[in-house]
Amino acid sequence: MRIDVDLYSDTVTEPTRAMREFMCFAPVGDEQKQEDPSVNRLQETVADLLGKEAALFLPSATMANQIALKCHTEPGDEVIVDAGSHVVHFEVGGPAFHSGVMLRPLEGARGFFTAAQVQAAIRPPDFVHMPRTRAVWVENTHNQAGGTIWPREQLAAVAALARARGLALHMDGARLLNAAVAAGAPPAAFTEHVDTVTLCLSKGLGCPVGAVLAGPAALLDRARRYKHLFGGAMRQAGILAAAGLYALNHHVDRLADDHARARRLAQGLAGVPGVRIDPAAVETNIVFFACDDGLDPAALVAGCLAAGVRFSLPGQQIRAVTHLGIDDAAIDRAVAVVAEVAARR
């Protein structure tokens, strides 16, 4: 089946010709021995960008998150997290498998909980029957909530509480740069509040592979051991890290185009009978929409796919994600196809 407009996810992005050319001649070495100049340069670049002491190149954001969790906890500990987080639903039970930790899901609003909610969830440290609360986990942008951006004052309040209570604070910033570009703020405006942060290179940044974990140098030394232990230590990985360097130079500002197209899509869909959407809720590159009774979302997704337009249906709502493979014409085609398929009911 031919897919002309792939709004399934920003993971469908393929390296551009210019990115491939840049990767092709990247200087490389043995990254396990920390001798790969491209990997080293990427790690320094990301550490600087996020205002952290050190950073570690990893094969995926899932591994970055799982290693962060491993560094921050001991088995039996509890981690406070929003109930809709990626780490809760889409990391294969990794927190239980790799770290033996409990997750304490909070019902956040649009993916974001308050300091008061965290305060109420912290276990009394000297009550022997309970797990020990050890870390707080935030996701920015929040994927399942629709690419929403953490309100910075609320984040600062959560961070202040975590610090006061001796809890580690990790940010799953797989799409942190979407948040920064949309907020018109440097990424460090979000990461100054957290101990560690995961950045994914293979989403909207358009790299074929990769993620980076950034944080304090001593913690990252331990993270490097876990990288090896988890089987994530590579050899001449500079050829992959080069894609990240290229993306950080060429694919960050353009995320604003993805956000504009997500709004254009939402506004177009708002005019389609049977579709329910609030265009004002779209903050970055993720658009969720629902169907009125009588229009089956699964049938709508299947009908669109048959017409070459791919969406995902992760739950009750249909999801569309814009990325560097989507132009204005693709958005207009997607809206037209949704209208056509919805009209058949």
Ligand SMILES: *Cc1c(COP(=O)(O)O)cnc(C)c1O
């Ligand atoms: C995609 C995603 C990840 C995992 O990224 P991979 O590089 O595919 O492992 C983690 N967190 C969030 C919020 C994501 O959207």
